[in-house]
Amino acid sequence: MMPKDDLRIVPKTSLEPMPERPSLFDFFRLRFSRRRPELPFAPAPHMAQSALRALRSGASEETVLACLLHDVGLAFMSPDHGWWGAQLVEPYVSERVAWAIRHHQALRFFPDPSVGYEYPPSYRKIFGEDYLPEPYLVAAYQEARKHRWYMEARLVTLNDEYAFDPQAEISLEPLAEIVGRHFRQPREGLGFDASPVAHMWRSIIWPGRPL
Ligand SMILES: [Fe+2]
Numbered sequence: 781m782m783p784k785d786d787l788r789i790v791p792k793t794s795l796e797p798m799p800e801r802p803s804l805f806d807f808f809r810l811r812f813s814r815r816r817p818e819l820p821f822a823p824a825p826h827m828a829q830s831a832l833r834a835l836r837s838g839a840s841e842e843t844v845l846a847c848l849l850h851d852v853g854l855a856f857m858s859p860d861h862g863w864w865g866a867q868l869v870e871p872y873v874s875e876r877v878a879w880a881i882r883h884h885q886a887l888r889f890f891p892d893p894s895v896g897y898e899y900p901p902s903y904r905k906i907f908g909e910d911y912l913p914e915p916y917l918v919a920a921y922q923e924a925r926k927h928r929w930y931m932e933a934r935l936v937t938l939n940d941e942y943a944f945d946p947q948a949e950i951s952l953e954p955l956a957e958i959v960g961r962h963f964r965q966p967r968e969g970l971g972f973d974a975s976p977v978a979h980m981w982r983s984i985i986w987p988g989r990p991l
């Protein structure tokens with residue numbers, strides 16, 4: 781276990797070397813804390829705030845983990861980040877957590893007054909006042925609405941909406957035990973375990989490699 785101070789999220793502007801066998805939290809500290817030029821924010825503090833909010837609300841450990849990982853796709857890809865992110869963590873989390881990450885993206889476009897989720901005002905700016913979600917997003921939403929895990933993805937969107945405090949000082953420490961219990965960290969390190977997604981983690985380690 782690392783000392784507690786090492787679990788603080790500090791904004792990064794450069795690519796620092798990663799350990800030989802990087803853990804999920806190494807990625808949070810050394811890669812997800814960096815804002816890609818295309819993004820308005822770095823994924824790590826946003827995801828951690830979302831997870832801490834879910835934790836305070838008494839959500840289940842799996843929901844907290846889904847919130848912690850929900851925008852992990854944004855570390856390397858913006859379009860369809862829900863699908864990319866779910867694929868990236870699928871070998872290491874439960875099917876339910878991956879499902880929630882995949883579907884949160886579509887659910888963000890569709891209000892659910894029964895739980896107090898409204899269309900995000902920021903989306904009016906990003907997509908325009910008249911934007912209608914594309915048919916594949918509508919289809920993903922409709923599929924999710926009927927699914928037994930609907931509320932799992934909906935809780936991600938609920939905690940997502942309020943997790944954008946750029947001033948907050950954040951530590952992953954309160955989340956360490958939940959990650960230890962529910963994220964199957966490979967012994968060889970993420971990117972080096974010969975899983976079907978290892979190449980995706982390596983691309984995050986070395987985003988500037990020419991080949
Ligand atoms: Fe998202």
Ligand SMILES: [Fe+2]
Pocket residue numbers: 826850851940
């Ligand atoms: Fe988010």
